[in-house]
Amino acid sequence: xxxxxxxxxxxxxxxxxxxxxxxxxxxxxxxxxxxxxxxxxxxxxxxxxxxxxxxxxxxxxxxxxxxxxxxxxxxxxxxxxxxxxxxxxxxxxxxxxxxxxxxxxxxxxxxxxxxxxxxxxxxxxxxxxxxxxxxxxxxxxxxxxxxxxxxxxxxxxxxxxxxxxxxxxxxxxxxxxxxxxxxxxxxxxxxxxxxxxxxxxxxxxxxxxxxxxxxxxxxxxxxxxxxxxxxxxxxxxxxxxxxxxxxxxxxxxxxxxxxxxxxxxxxxxxxxxxxxxxxxxxxxxxxxxxxxxxxxxxxxxxxxxxxxxxxxxxxxxxxxxxxxxxxxxxxxxxxxxxxxxxxxxxxxxxxxxxxxxxxxxxxxxxxxxxxxxxxxxxxxxxxxxxxxxxxxxxxxxxxxxxxxxxxxxxxxxxxxxxxxxxxxxxxxxxxxxxxxxxxxxxxxxxxxxxxxxxxxxxxxxxxxxxxxxxxxxxxxxxxxxxxxxxxxxxxxxxxxxxxxxxxxxxxxxx
Amino acid sequence: xxxxxxxxxxxxxxxxxxxxxxxxxxxxxxxxxxxxxxxxxxxxxxxxxxxxxxxxxxxxxxxxxxxxxxxxxxxxxxxxxxxxxxxxxxxxxxxxxxxxxxxxxxxxxx
Numbered sequence: 001x002x003x004x005x006x007x008x009x010x011x012x013x014x015x016x017x018x019x020x021x022x023x024x025x026x027x028x029x030x031x032x033x034x035x036x037x038x039x040x041x042x043x044x045x046x047x048x049x050x051x052x053x054x055x056x057x058x059x060x061x062x063x064x065x066x067x068x069x070x071x072x073x074x075x076x077x078x079x080x081x082x083x084x085x086x087x088x089x090x091x092x093x094x095x096x097x098x099x100x101x102x103x104x105x106x107x108x109x110x111x112x113x114x115x116x117x118x119x120x121x122x123x124x125x126x127x128x129x130x131x132x133x134x135x136x137x138x139x140x141x142x143x144x145x146x147x148x149x150x151x152x153x154x155x156x157x158x159x160x161x162x163x164x165x166x167x168x169x170x171x172x173x174x175x176x177x178x179x180x181x182x183x184x185x186x187x188x189x190x191x192x193x194x195x196x197x198x199x200x201x202x203x204x205x206x207x208x209x210x211x212x213x214x215x216x217x218x219x220x221x222x223x224x225x226x227x228x229x230x231x232x233x234x235x236x237x238x239x240x241x242x243x244x245x246x247x248x249x250x251x252x253x254x255x256x257x258x259x260x261x262x263x264x265x266x267x268x269x270x271x272x273x274x275x276x277x278x279x280x281x282x283x284x285x286x287x288x289x290x291x292x293x294x295x296x297x298x299x300x301x302x303x304x305x306x307x308x309x310x311x312x313x314x315x316x317x318x319x320x321x322x323x324x325x326x327x328x329x330x331x332x333x334x335x336x337x338x339x340x341x342x343x344x345x346x347x348x349x350x351x352x353x354x355x356x357x358x359x360x361x362x363x364x365x366x367x368x369x370x371x372x373x374x375x376x377x378x379x380x381x382x383x384x385x386x387x388x389x390x391x392x393x394x395x396x397x398x399x400x401x402x403x404x405x406x407x408x409x410x411x412x413x414x415x416x417x418x419x420x421x422x423x424x425x426x427x428x429x430x431x432x433x434x435x436x437x438x439x440x441x442x443x444x445x446x447x448x449x450x451x452x453x454x455x456x457x458x459x460x461x462x463x464x465x466x467x468x469x470x471x472x473x474x475x476x477x478x479x480x481x482x483x484x485x486x487x488x489x490x491x492x493x494x495x496x497x498x499x500x501x502x503x504x505x506x507x508x509x510x
Numbered sequence: 511x512x513x514x515x516x517x518x519x520x521x522x523x524x525x526x527x528x529x530x531x532x533x534x535x536x537x538x539x540x541x542x543x544x545x546x547x548x549x550x551x552x553x554x555x556x557x558x559x560x561x562x563x564x565x566x567x568x569x570x571x572x573x574x575x576x577x578x579x580x581x582x583x584x585x586x587x588x589x590x591x592x593x594x595x596x597x598x599x600x601x602x603x604x605x606x607x608x609x610x611x612x613x614x615x616x617x618x619x620x
Contacts, residue, residue, distance in 0.1 A: 196616060199569055210575070
């Protein structure tokens with residue numbers, strides 16, 4: 001694939017603040033969505049003639065709708081705490097990839113149109129008109145943010161750049177200047193049921209193949225069922241789990257866990273996708289419509305529990321937003337939400353992360369492992385940003401960090417942590433999250449992976465780490481692509497449930 | 511965007527994927543492969559033909575696992591793995607092979 005040439009950054013001891021390289025990434029932008037792609041999801045087909053007026057108008061609406069956005073645009077004192085916290089800034093040196101500069105692209109326009117000082121004395125307060133140049137900068141640099149929220153951890157005011165990026169993308173979509181990758185995927189979810197565009201019969205064929213493989217490997221009939229009414233659990237997982245490597249190895253692991261625990265479960269051909277790119281583009285209506293598929297599937301199948309597979313942003317949407325969006329979890333009060341509430345078994349967390357399910361079963365002694373089966377692996381864990389900074393697992397603070405690690409320790413003998421400051425709530429993004437996992441942004445993705453790759457190299461050198469475990473489909477795909485740029489084997493990334501799958505004892509548990 | 515083969519013009523998208531899958535033929539595939547710096551061998555054709563057969567049945571490219579299994583059956587178990595496919599299609603068997611086969615680009619978190 002003829003991508004533009006670029007140089008992979010050299011790995012340095014963390015943290016290294018790069019020399020500024022103005023406009024180093026000014027050429028980086030994703031393909032613009034075509035009129036066909038936009039029309040399919042109700043956005044203007046191409047940049048509308050009166051875009052300036054419309055964009056400022058949409059910003060005004062968002063300011064009214066989301067008080068957080070206004071607070072974030074008002075509160076920044078330019079202290080600089082965020083400047084060296086973004087993996088894209090660290091990897092590219094482009095000053096516009098400092099979180100504060102990314103915010104300022106919108107803050108200038110906000111001040112010009114929505115503050116008194118900016119209306120009267122624009123130059124004194126850094127207020128700017130929304131010129132075509134500024135709009136293009138929005139398009140470029142709001143697609144050089146993975147909405148990972150690492151910067152917000154270090155901001156003394158808690159300003160969340162991801163929300164500003166989301167607002168930026170929402171405004172761009174509202175004037176017909178959206179991104180092809182995300183918008184095409186959203187169209188596929190509506191039309192076919194998942195981000196891949198995998199139709200029901202193809203999914204059924206793939207699952208049948210997985211059943212055959214597992215039987216061949218283990219001698220046990222583990223089922224990977226689809227659309228089974230009356231199953232206890234509906235598993236919603238990223239469609240990459242059906243399609244890509246290493247993703248599918250975690251799918252195999254989920255099935256083995258349910259099998260070993262004797263829990264009946266099903267996938268749904270209607271809700272064959274956990275991911276929700278509506279969040280990435282900051283569009284509430286898309287976010288909600290995509291989430292509602294899962295409620296419809298749960299009601300149709302009559303399940304008692306809803307479990308989410310290894311997908312970072314899906315777990316954010318599920319944990320933080322499903323309650324009011326869909327009534328999975330308490331909050332919504334429309335008739336379907338109430339119906340779903342009465343259907344679900346509230347002795348279990350609703351929704352639950354697959355890691356919560358597995359860890360609960362391990363603690364109750366319902367699963368048995370042969371940990372030595374993973375002895376060829378020396379494992380480290382990469383916290384995925386949306387799980388780490390936008391959700392939780394279990395009943396105690398930090399459960400989203402501890403539970404995946406506890407599972408790994410239960411199924412593998414060799415585990416090492418990467419450097420503090422690169423994990424837990426300060427984890428570095430894989431470099432491909434938030435809707436930038438597309439080929440034309442490869443340079444951004446490789447450079448943005450640099451901080452994570454540096455931390456990985458340390459544990460690879462010191463401890464011989466050869467397996468990077470993660471619980472996110474984007475992380476898995478991104479690392480598979482970028483690891484070779486840093487002289488790592490692409491096959492060293494995999495899922496937590498891939499490790500579970502390797503070590504779990506099926507059949508007789510004696 | 512477009513490419514020209516034997517005097518005929520074929521439309522592609524921004525990324526070089528053929529817009530109309532039905533327009534595909536072997537000469538088009540050869541040119542698409544050339545643009546990817548791939549010299550089509552018999553082994554490459556095995557993969558491309560399987561992709562097209564699978565697509566005709568299911569309207570999607572096969573999962574990597576389905577593909578490796580099928581290739582393993584046809585060409586021997588030592589070739590039924592993704593490493594072998596990466597040797598044939600270095601950018602990644604999913605996307606690069608789909609492009610040469612004239613199929614739409616697989617999307618999502620892959």
